[in-house]
Amino acid sequence: QVQLVESGGGSVQAGGSLRLSCAASYYGYSRYCIGWFRQAPGKEREGVAGIIMPNYTYVAESVRGRFTISQDKAKNTVSLKMNSLEPEDTAMYYCAAGRISPGGPWILLRENYNYWGQGIQVTVSS
Numbered sequence: 001q002v003q004l005v006e007s008g009g010g011s012v013q014a015g016g017s018l019r020l021s022c023a024a025s026y027y028g029y030s031r032y033c034i035g036w037f038r039q040a041p042g043k044e045r046e047g048v049a050g051i052i053m054p055n056y057t058y059v060a061e062s063v064r065g066r067f068t069i070s071q072d073k074a075k076n077t078v079s080l081k082m083n084s085l086e087p088e089d090t091a092m093y094y095c096a097a098g099r100i101s102p103g104g105p106w107i108l109l110r111e112n113y114n115y116w117g118q119g120i121q122v123t124v125s126s
Contacts, residue, residue, distance in 0.1 A: 002026040002097045002115040009093060009120035012085055018122060020080040022095030033100035034078040035113055036069060038091035038122075045094070047108025051078055056103040063089075085124045092119040 003025040012018055022034060035050035049059040049069040057069050068081045078095065098113035106112055 004117035006117045006120040011123040017083045022078045032097040036080045037094045040091040050107030058107045094119045
């Protein structure tokens with residue numbers, strides 16, 4: 001069983017930055033693809049970025065150039081660095097784990113993930 005815990009959310013003004021972290025409690029963590037998703041009120045949950053260890057990453061076109069996903073192997077965490085945040089980025093952000101290989105756009109499909117964190121709120125004010 002993989003348990004995931006998100007941290008680093010909060011409120012920020014437009015143009016600011018936040019770093020979300022996803023901590024996994026499973027020694028075989030590196031065998032999984034870790035993805036970040038978000039869900040705004042009244043909208044579907046959408047994939048934002050994913051990483052297949054050690055270094056294959058895929059970022060949604062809507063946030064490419066502003067969001068970066070990376071892993072800290074020593075800490076068993078995956079980070080989502082979000083720059084130039086916009087009010088439209090306001091959502092609950094979730095990390096998820098799934099056995100996905102090889103890499104590709106399917107990394108952003110929620111049905112490919114088996115384990116989910118509880119989510120963390122990100123609010124961007126204008």
